Amino acid sequence: MNTRVVPPPAAPDASATGASTAATALHLTITTPLAIVLDAADVASLRAEDASGDFGIRPGHADFLTVIEAGVLRWRAAEGPWRYCALRGGVFSVEGGRSVRVACREATVGDDLGALQARIAHERAEAREALLRARSQDTRLHARAIRQLMRELRAGGDTLGLSTEAEA
Numbered sequence: 001m002n003t004r005v006v007p008p009p010a011a012p013d014a015s016a017t018g019a020s021t022a023a024t025a026l027h028l029t030i031t032t033p034l035a036i037v038l039d040a041a042d043v044a045s046l047r048a049e050d051a052s053g054d055f056g057i058r059p060g061h062a063d064f065l066t067v068i069e070a071g072v073l074r075w076r077a078a079e080g081p082w083r084y085c086a087l088r089g090g091v092f093s094v095e096g097g098r099s100v101r102v103a104c105r106e107a108t109v110g111d112d113l114g115a116l117q118a119r120i121a122h123e124r125a126e127a128r129e130a131l132l133r134a135r136s137q138d139t140r141l142h143a144r145a146i147r148q149l150m151r152e153l154r155a156g157g158d159t160l161g162l163s164t165e166a167e168a
Contacts, residue, residue, distance in 0.1 A: 025098075028075055030087075044058070046074065048071060063093075064092075066093075088106040089106070091104070
């Protein structure tokens with residue numbers, strides 16, 4: 001009896017079948033409540049950090065879900081430099097080994113990490129100044145209302161018409 005062993009078929013070469021490298025790339029989407037900040041379909045790898053530490057994602061990764069409090073996510077295409085996104089308060093998920101989604105409160109994208117850090121510091125300083133101005137304005141309005149009430153009370157009682165006894 002003559003037995004013949006047949007080897008399993010070889011995996012098809014992506015270039016031979018006409019498949020693009022996008023089929024093996026990650027699709028990264030970063031959103032905030034107000035905008036789609038990034039939608040990139042050619043991501044070869046990415047790195048981020050959650051409470052447990054640094055992690056990396058490549059095409060074919062198992063489904064994954066984590067929370068990113070604040071940090072910098074970085075990614076790149078197969079041929080290209082690293083790109084960066086500063087995130088605050090986000091949910092990071094991987095589905096089907098290809099789809100990577102980040103839904104976060106704030107996101108700022110940049111090509112240069114140093115410039116991104118400077119931009120974030122500037123935005124934080126502006127937000128802090130705006131908060132201080134708003135608090136100051138609230139305090140002035142509150143003080144003005146108290147002074148007006150004090151004037152009305154000194155003038156002799158209920159000149160504002162707040163008392164229900166005036167009707168009796």
